[in-house]
Amino acid sequence: MNPMDRASSPSQAPHRAGFACFVGRPNAGKSTLTNALVGTKVAITSNRPQTTRHTVRGIVHRPDAQLVLVDTPGLHKPRTLLGERLNDVVRTTWAEVDVIGFCLPADQKIGPGDRFIAGELAAIRKTPKVAIVTKTDLVDSRALAAQLLAVQKLGQELGIEWQEIIPVSATGGSQVSLVADLLVGLLPESPPLYPEGELTDEPEQVMVAELIREAALEGVRDELPHSIAVVVEEMLPREDRPADKPLLDIHANLYIERPSQKGIIIGPKGARLKEVGVKSRKHIEALLGTPVYLDLHVKVAKDWQRDPKQLRRLGF
Structure with missing residues (x-):
């Protein structure tokens, strides 16, 4: 009996594997849901719009399936060149995944932002779509x-056929495994796409940069978040350390757009930057499983969001 016959015999359900992505306006609960499903902090969560800048994949390993979650930036009406680039990334991703989960928060009425995204979704005919009503605990x-x-x-008005509409609270853990079951059911039959034990295929340096950026966003109440980019210049194991006491040196630069923003990031007597270092180091050590020495510097890259050359240099 060849393995293909065995996989499709009724006694054993076929293994499924594929890609899913969550879409929704900023702060609709996409990253929190990704983290709840994967069980580890991979996508950055922040209550500010536009904080997820890179496609961070979280991987859910199950005996019967492997669900690879692609976390795209929020789609929005672009105001800058960076905004346009982000939107292009989103549309490309939507066309390539096996299933799309559209996240809408339970505690906010459906607004123009949701309709804008739903309209874009309606144009992508082939990909199955699941509506996920998040934050039901509120x-x-x-x-x-x-x-x-x-x-x-909303689906009827725009001609979207939802495969399912499912309420979920990722923070309360309610219905999270049901979301996984529904998404898995819409994946193609396939062997696992990634080795077991992997949580993300995002290069470690990009994830480290995201964690630093998240820590830098916390507590900043003005327009700064849109103007912070983090580049990890190098990650090197410290030489002359015994094997049982490794230390990883990480040197990273935080780029802002204007000199006036430098003081906000650094804080009085450097207190704010120090706090960013302490917070992000904890998450980075948990992610990499090794002690870390973090060296942070703040630099000005004038109007980087509008400059194609600088956008490329900063990884966009």
């Missing part, structure tokens, strides 16, 4: 029922 059952109906109606 509303009562009556408000949730109304939101589920509103999502159904």
Whole structure:
């Protein structure tokens, strides 16, 4: 009996593997859901729009399936060259995945941002779509029922056929495994695409940069987030360390657009930058499983969001 016959015999369900991505306006709960499914912090979460800049894949390993989550930047009406690039990345990703999860928060009425994204989704005919109503822990059952109906109606108006509409609270853990089951059911039959034990195929340097950037965004209440880029210049094991006491030296630059923003990031007597270092180092050590020495510097890259040459240099 050849292996192909065995895989499709009724006693053993075929193994499925493929790609899914979550879409939705900024702060719709996409990254939090990714982290809940993977069980490890991979996509950065921040309550500011436009914080997920790179396609970070989280990988859910199950005996019957492998679900690879592609975390795209939020789609929005572009105001800058960076915005246009991000939107191109999003559309390309949508066309290439096996299933799309459209995240809409339960505690906010469907708005123009949701309609804009749903309209773009409607244009991508082939990819199956699941509507995921997130943050259900923030509303009562009556408000949730109304939101589920509103999502159904949105699909009807735009000609989107939702495979499922599912309520979920990623922070409360409610329905998270059900989301995984639904997404897995829409994947093609395939052997695993990644070795077991991998959580992401994003280069470590990019993930480290994301963690530093997230720490830098916390507590900054003005327009700074859009103007921070982080580049990890080098990650090198410290020489002359015994094998049982390794140390990884990480040198990273935080780029901002204007000299006036430097003081905000550094803080009085460097306190803010120090805090960014302490916070991000904890996450980086957890991610890499090794002690880290983190060396951070703040640099000005004038108007980098509008300059194609600088965008390329900063990895966009």
